[in-house]
Amino acid sequence: MKKFISTVKNIFSIEDLRVRIMNTVGFLIIFRLGSFIVLPGVDPSRLGDAPEGIFGLIDTFLGGAFSNASIFGLGIMPYISASIVLQLLTVGVPYFQKMQKEGESGRKRINQITRVLTILITIAQGIGYVSATILPTGAVMISSTLFMFSSLVLLSAGTMFCMWLGEKITEKGIGNGISMLIMIGIISRFPGAIIAEGLEKGTSGMLLLLIEAAVLFFVVVGVIALTEATRRIPVQYAKQVVGGKVYGGQRQYIPIKVNASGVMPIIFAQSLMFVPALIAQIWAQDNEIANYIGATFSNPISWQYNVLFAVLIILFTFFYTAITVNPEQIAEDMKRNGGFVPGIKPGAPTSEFIDGIISKITLPGSILLSVVAILPAIAVIAGVGQEFSYFYGGTSLLIMVGVIMDTLRQIESYLLMRHYEGMMKSGNVKNNPSNYQVA
Numbered sequence: 242m243k244k245f246i247s248t249v250k251n252i253f254s255i256e257d258l259r260v261r262i263m264n265t266v267g268f269l270i271i272f273r274l275g276s277f278i279v280l281p282g283v284d285p286s287r288l289g290d291a292p293e294g295i296f297g298l299i300d301t302f303l304g305g306a307f308s309n310a311s312i313f314g315l316g317i318m319p320y321i322s323a324s325i326v327l328q329l330l331t332v333g334v335p336y337f338q339k340m341q342k343e344g345e346s347g348r349k350r351i352n353q354i355t356r357v358l359t360i361l362i363t364i365a366q367g368i369g370y371v372s373a374t375i376l377p378t379g380a381v382m383i384s385s386t387l388f389m390f391s392s393l394v395l396l397s398a399g400t401m402f403c404m405w406l407g408e409k410i411t412e413k414g415i416g417n418g419i420s421m422l423i424m425i426g427i428i429s430r431f432p433g434a435i436i437a438e439g440l441e442k443g444t445s446g447m448l449l450l451l452i453e454a455a456v457l458f459f460v461v462v463g464v465i466a467l468t469e470a471t472r473r474i475p476v477q478y479a480k481q482v483v484g485g486k487v488y489g490g491q492r493q494y495i496p497i498k499v500n501a502s503g504v505m506p507i508i509f510a511q512s513l514m515f516v517p518a519l520i521a522q523i524w525a526q527d528n529e530i531a532n533y534i535g536a537t538f539s540n541p542i543s544w545q546y547n548v549l550f551a552v553l554i555i556l557f558t559f560f561y562t563a564i565t566v567n568p569e570q571i572a573e574d575m576k577r578n579g580g581f582v583p584g585i586k587p588g589a590p591t592s593e594f595i596d597g598i599i600s601k602i603t604l605p606g607s608i609l610l611s612v613v614a615i616l617p618a619i620a621v622i623a624g625v626g627q628e629f630s631y632f633y634g635g636t637s638l639l640i641m642v643g644v645i646m647d648t649l650r651q652i653e654s655y656l657l658m659r660h661y662e663g664m665m666k667s668g669n670v671k672n673n674p675s676n677y678q679v680a
Contacts, residue, residue: 251656258415258655265414268406269425275313275402276306276426280375280395282388283310287380301631302640304426310375312399315366317407317422319400322366323358325505327351332564359404360397367396415651417644424644427637430628438629453625460616460633464642467609471496472602474595479579493580497599499606501566504639506557506607507614510550511636514538517549542618551611558607568595613639 253259279285288310300307303316331337331351340347371392375381381388403422410418442450473494517538537545572592581587585594616634621627631637 248656252652255655258652261413261415265410265421268410268414268418269421272313272403272406272422272425273304273429275399276304276311276316277309278312280310280312280314280388280392282381282383282391283375284380284382285309288375288378301430301637302423302426304429306426307370307374310380312395313403314370315363315396315400316426317400317403317419319363319366320355320359320404320407320419322362323355325508326358327355329564356401356404359400363397363400364393367393370396415648417647417651420640420644420647424641427641431632434626434629434632438626441626449624453620453629457633461638461642464613464634464638465646467500467606467613468639468642468646470499470606472499472598473497474598475583476575476580477583479581495571495575495595497566497595497602499602500558500610501599501603501606502558502561502610503643504636505561506554506610507636507639509557509561510553510614513553514541514546514550542621547615547618551615554611554614555604555607558610559603562599562603566599568592568599571595 252262288308299318302318303313305311306313306316327337331341337351340350343350368389371389375392376385376388404419407418407422410416410421412418414421438453439447439450473496476493476495478493517534520534537543538549540546541550569592572588572595575581575591576587582591582594585591613634614636616638617630620630620633625633
């Protein structure tokens with residue numbers, strides 16, 4: 242405990258770090274206050290209960306802004322969708338690939354395109370959001386046409402303001418601005434979920450609540466191990482004599498993450514899980530097979546839903562890893578810098594060797610990721626409340642773990658630069674591949 246208190250004192254003794262932390266807290270408070278500002282023309286008392294299913298997951302990401310019909314009702318989600326689209330385009334479209342290689346000017350143009358695409362996606366999502374979740378509740382007290390127009394303007398402005406907040410957190414805070422906004426939205430629901438779970442269990446169920454909390458702790462530890470696990474590829478650099486000095490000759494490592502794709506496979510898989518139920522709905526309303534498919538794949542707790550969900554996650558993990566980790570580029574960079582893998586020839590053999598390692602570690606990584614994704618459904622079946630179950634896995638837990646670990650690494654770097662001890666007695670909080678090395 243003394244070690245922890247000493248570390249906290251060291252953190253706030255560094256003026257730059259202290260200012261950045263206070264700036265981050267201030268921006269996050271503004272973001273949370275905005276989630277309670279209701280769109281003009283809406284009676285909040287008529288909005289009804291919090292949504293479930295995919296809408297409930299979105300509401301968790303946005304910290305309740307979605308169900309509150311807030312001006313931040315879409316939050317940063319349209320920007321994330323636009324970023325994903327641009328990322329895929331830079332992989333498959335030569336025009337965007339060329340733009341990405343143009344350096345700073347290319348990145349600025351990509352950012353401008355992302356912002357324009359964000360506005361277009363916000364308008365499209367805003368129409369669906371207002372039509373599907375606000376107008377049917379009867380909470381709108383003004384003309385529906387006027388409400389739709391004003392809401393689209395305010396939702397677009399709210400999303401752009403959230404983007405600005407994220408950029409300011411990255412620039413003047415402790416980094417990871419966009420991810421920080423999502424994380425604070427998720428964490429803001431955690432106290433309410435625990436209270437609701439405790440009230441549901443009652444006094445007689447306190448032991449069961451403690452067991453659920455203990456299981457959640459071990460799940461978090463497992464997710465941290467999955468997020469940080471790497472396979473280290475040894476790289477030997479040839480010695481070079483420049484101006485009488487010897488450079489190179491040392492051995493380094495290329496860390497290849499077991500879960501290189503992060504939460505993206507889960508997001509892609511969730512976006513496709515609507516398709517079976519949608520096809521069944523279009524197919525026939527009175528057909529027994531169509532009704533069975535629609536009912537089965539609309540229920541996120543059914544085993545059929547979760548099996549298909551897990552298979553899609555495994556497939557998308559291989560797909561996203563293939564487009565984000567380029568073995569040929571890695572091998573080319575190593576060759577250019579005079580590096581080689583011991584026992585492997587530079588060039589194509591090195592690329593094949595790295596590709597083989599990526600394939601070997603991606604399979605167990607994808608299976609573990611799919612298990613993490615279906616853990617909330619397993620928790621519900623085991624008796625955990627719907628709201629509390631979101632924290633047992635899926636994108637919520639992966640985002641929280643990833644952002645918190647990155648934030649700790651940022652703080653750790655400031656402490657080490659000022660010659661303070663790290664945040665943990667046993668070592669630094671950083672992506673140390675030796676901690677979770679995969680054989």
